Amino acid sequence: MSEPEPWFPIxxxxxxxxxxxxxxxxxxxxAFPPPGAQAKNAPxxxxxxxxxxxxxxxxxxxxxxxPGWVVCHPSKNGPWSSLVGAVREWRGGETMHxxxxxxxxxxxxxxxxxxxxxxxxxxxAVERRWVSKTYLAILEGEMSEPQLVDAPLRPxxxxxxxxxxCVGEGPDAQTAVTFFEPLYRGNEYTLARVELHTGRKHxxxxxxxxxxxxxxxxxxYGHNERLYLDFCEKGWTARHDAELALPRxxxxxxxxxxxxPEFQRTFSAPLPDDMRNFCYTRxxxxxxxxxxxxxxx
Numbered sequence: 001m002s003e004p005e006p007w008f009p010i011x012x013x014x015x016x017x018x019x020x021x022x023x024x025x026x027x028x029x030x031a032f033p034p035p036g037a038q039a040k041n042a043p044x045x046x047x048x049x050x051x052x053x054x055x056x057x058x059x060x061x062x063x064x065x066x067p068g069w070v071v072c073h074p075s076k077n078g079p080w081s082s083l084v085g086a087v088r089e090w091r092g093g094e095t096m097h098x099x100x101x102x103x104x105x106x107x108x109x110x111x112x113x114x115x116x117x118x119x120x121x122x123x124x125a126v127e128r129r130w131v132s133k134t135y136l137a138i139l140e141g142e143m144s145e146p147q148l149v150d151a152p153l154r155p156x157x158x159x160x161x162x163x164x165x166c167v168g169e170g171p172d173a174q175t176a177v178t179f180f181e182p183l184y185r186g187n188e189y190t191l192a193r194v195e196l197h198t199g200r201k202h203x204x205x206x207x208x209x210x211x212x213x214x215x216x217x218x219x220x221y222g223h224n225e226r227l228y229l230d231f232c233e234k235g236w237t238a239r240h241d242a243e244l245a246l247p248r249x250x251x252x253x254x255x256x257x258x259x260x261p262e263f264q265r266t267f268s269a270p271l272p273d274d275m276r277n278f279c280y281t282r283x284x285x286x287x288x289x290x291x292x293x294x295x296x297x
Contacts, residue, residue, distance in 0.1 A: 044077070045070065045086040055269055060118035061111060062087065062096070065269040068107040068248040072098065083110060099123060100256060103202070105217075108135070108253025109269045121263040130260035134296055135194040135204060136271060138250035138278055139213040142185040143192060149178045149207040153200045161228060164220060165206045176200045178207040183293040186284045189216065191293055204251060216278070217246030245282070250275050255296055270294060 056063040064083065066072070071082045079085030084098055097119035099111040113119035125131050152173040156166035177197035184191045190213065194204050205221040208214055214221060219228035219240070227240060236247065252275055256267045271279075271294060279285040285293075 043069065044080045045083070046080075047086070047090055050086060050090050055109070056267060060115060061099075061113055061122075063267045063269075064110045064112070065272070066102060066107055066110045067272060068105050068274065071104045072101045072110060084112070087112060097123070099126065100253075102253055103249075103251075105248040106251045106253060107269075107272045107275070109256045109267050111256060111267060121260065122258065125258045125260035125263055128260065130258065130263075132255075132257045132259065133196050133199075133253060134255040134257075135196070136183075136252045136254045136275070136294070136296075137180075137192050137194050137204060137208065138216045138246075138275060138283075139180075139190045139192055139208055140216055141188060141190065141213050143180065143182040143190040143213055144185070146179065146181040147211060149180065149211055150176075151207065151210060152176055153203060153206055159225060161220060161225060163201065164225065165200065165202045167206065167210045174198075174200055176203050176207065178203055180208070180211070180213070184279075184283060184285055184289055187282060189278075189283050191279055191283060191285070191290075193293075193296055205249065216250040217244050218249040218251075219244070246274060246278060248274070250278065254294070 050064075053064045053066065054062065055065050064087075066083060072084060074082045074085040079089045084096070088094065088096060094114070097113040097116075099113050099119065099122045100109060102108060102110060111122065113122055151167040152169060153165045153176040154168045154170055154173040155162075156164040159166070175198055179195040179197065181193045181195075182190045183193055192213075196203060200206075202221065205215050205218055209218075209221040214223065219225070219231055222244070224243065227243060230237060231240065240247070252269070252271055254269055254271070258265045271290070276290065279290050280287075
């Protein structure tokens, strides 16, 4: 009996997207999806939404609390399809510099410098690692103790998703260290504070999967990466609704601290409503408990 055809014809993708195949990857894995595939599922930003997202504004910086559906970088769908493009249009074409960035489905602090001097001192701090980043994440399972994950990350060549990372050794592996601290646990979920000691692609999500506490709502680093592929191709479906507890990954950039000799500043962003409501309804947290967790002390 012959094996069934894969859900997408590999030879067809090889012909259409030859640059997506690397000799280092499993030859049966296509580096899918094509660049920008998720952008088609992102709604356009409305000008009237932007003021409510601002958490700090002065002559040097604009700090936003980015929602979990917003893309940072401009896409082919026009300026209003990304935060940077929308803010530039909203501010009348003003020059601006993106200092911090997040994955589309990660909410939280995005910092934009409004002049060359502010961009230079903040970007220099990032390059020299004079910056600390703290995240809040809702994880699957109840984490009883803090965990320091010191496990190198490399491209997952066994996955059909080009951008996916995994824990592993090899010449392309990079040191990755993440600290997870449970702040509250209940009903098979954990609200955790997460500190990055390195800054690798998808580091928190890959390490969370590695320790058996996947980020809630994660389509790629959850239990079935086909959910990610289907989302890129078809958008949200009934299958996503059935298998995911949230429509996006429950990961939030809550605090950004600059500690360079010439620039010291702290930016903080409160939890968005989707994660806040999940904490109330699914973890069983009280308003007081969540307020205490958000202090990150």
